[in-house]
Amino acid sequence: xxxxxxxxxxxxxxxxxxxxxxxxxxxxxxxxxxxxxxxxxxxxxxxxxxxxxxxxxxxxxxxxxxxxxxxxxxxxxxxxxxxxxxxxxxxxxxxxxxxxxxxxxxxxxxxxxx
Amino acid sequence: xxxxxxxxxxxxxxxxxxxxxxxxxxxxxxxxxxxxxxxxxxxxxxxxxxxxxxxxxxxxxxxxxxxxxxxxxxxxxxxxxxxxxxxxxxxxxxxxxxxxxxxxxxxxxxxx
Numbered sequence: 001x002x003x004x005x006x007x008x009x010x011x012x013x014x015x016x017x018x019x020x021x022x023x024x025x026x027x028x029x030x031x032x033x034x035x036x037x038x039x040x041x042x043x044x045x046x047x048x049x050x051x052x053x054x055x056x057x058x059x060x061x062x063x064x065x066x067x068x069x070x071x072x073x074x075x076x077x078x079x080x081x082x083x084x085x086x087x088x089x090x091x092x093x094x095x096x097x098x099x100x101x102x103x104x105x106x107x108x109x110x111x112x113x114x
Numbered sequence: 115x116x117x118x119x120x121x122x123x124x125x126x127x128x129x130x131x132x133x134x135x136x137x138x139x140x141x142x143x144x145x146x147x148x149x150x151x152x153x154x155x156x157x158x159x160x161x162x163x164x165x166x167x168x169x170x171x172x173x174x175x176x177x178x179x180x181x182x183x184x185x186x187x188x189x190x191x192x193x194x195x196x197x198x199x200x201x202x203x204x205x206x207x208x209x210x211x212x213x214x215x216x217x218x219x220x221x222x223x224x225x226x
Contacts, residue, residue, distance in 0.1 A: 004157070031212060042118075042203050042216030043158070056213045090157055094212065100146055100165055103214060105157035 002027070004093050004106035012112045013081050021076045021109045025093030031055075032074040033103060034066055035090040043090055049074055050096070078111075086113045117141045118206050120217035128225050133191040135220050137204035140185060144206040148214070149178060149189045152201045161202075162189070194224045 005024045013019050025032050031050040035043035048056035049068035068074045072093075078085055088110050092103035119138045127133045135149075145166045150158035164171040164178045164187075171178050177190045187204055201221050205214040 033212060033214075035214075035216075040218070042205075042218050043214075045213045045215070048212045050212070056211055058213065092214075100163070102148055102160040102163050103212070104160055105150070107155070107157040 004091055004104055006089075006091050006106035006109050008109060009107070010110045010112075012114060014114050015081055015083060017081050018077065018079045019081060019111060021078075021089050021091075021111075023074045023076070023091030023093075023106060025072050025074070025091075026104055029093035029095055029104075030072055031094045031096060031103075032068055032072065033092045033094075034074070034076045035092065035105075036060075037088040037090060037108070038086075046076070081113050083113050086111060116218075117144075118204060118215050118217040120202075120204060120220045122220050123218070124221040124223070126223045126225060127194050129196060130193045133189075133194045133198065133222055133224070135189040135191075135202050135204075135222065137187040137189075137217050138185060139187065139206050141206070141208065141215075142185075143208050144215075145209040146207040147178070147180060147187050148205045148207075149176075150203045150205060151198075152203060152219070158203060191222075196224050196226060198222060199224045 033048040034046040037043040045058040047066040052068045063079045088108045090108045092105045094103045148163040149161040152158045201219045204217045
């Protein structure tokens with residue numbers, strides 16, 4: 001079975017540009033979450049979507065937005081990119097909104113801002 | 115405000131011995147705890163979890179212990195193998211939410 005897939009794997013942008021990252025969850029998973037991981041730290045929660053609705057938002061500026069599609073795939077959008085947005089962006093999927101089931105992660109998109 | 119802390123950035127253990135990774139938390143509303151392993155250039159891989167109503171969960175070589183009174187979590191790996199060399203993250207979930215709060219990670223190195 002395919003795991004969580006993310007695209008692209010790497011991306012280089014310049015300050016002020018915008019970016020769209022994509023995620024396909026494990027088949028049957030309806031919940032998708034996004035995390036940002038900077039070097040030397042653990043992942044930080046950005047958003048969670050369940051059944052196409054936003055169910056949680058972390059402490060990130062409004063430049064960050066996301067959505068979930070009817071097939072449960074998801075996009076993370078970041079506008080007006082800053083140097084500090086350089087990070088590994090991870091997508092995780094799980095079965096339900098609040099079940100004791102683990103989140104499973106993709107391999108991430110490495111975003112570099114020049 | 116670091117709600118989940120892994121105070122050891124690195125740990126070195128001899129192959130075959132026990133590896134013990136520790137994690138402390140401050141939020142009493144956490145109800146589910148997880149350990150993930152991460153290799154370079156890969157996403158975190160789920161290892162084992164424990165609900166706050168339990169104090170121990172075992173899966174093969176991996177055992178997680180939860181001490182709620184001390185707000186302390188530990189992962190035991192027995193016996194340690196070279197393939198266990200990776201960065202280990204503990205994570206906690208707030209009751210009623212799906213958001214995971216992660217520690218900073220501990221780099222485990224298994225020496226032959």
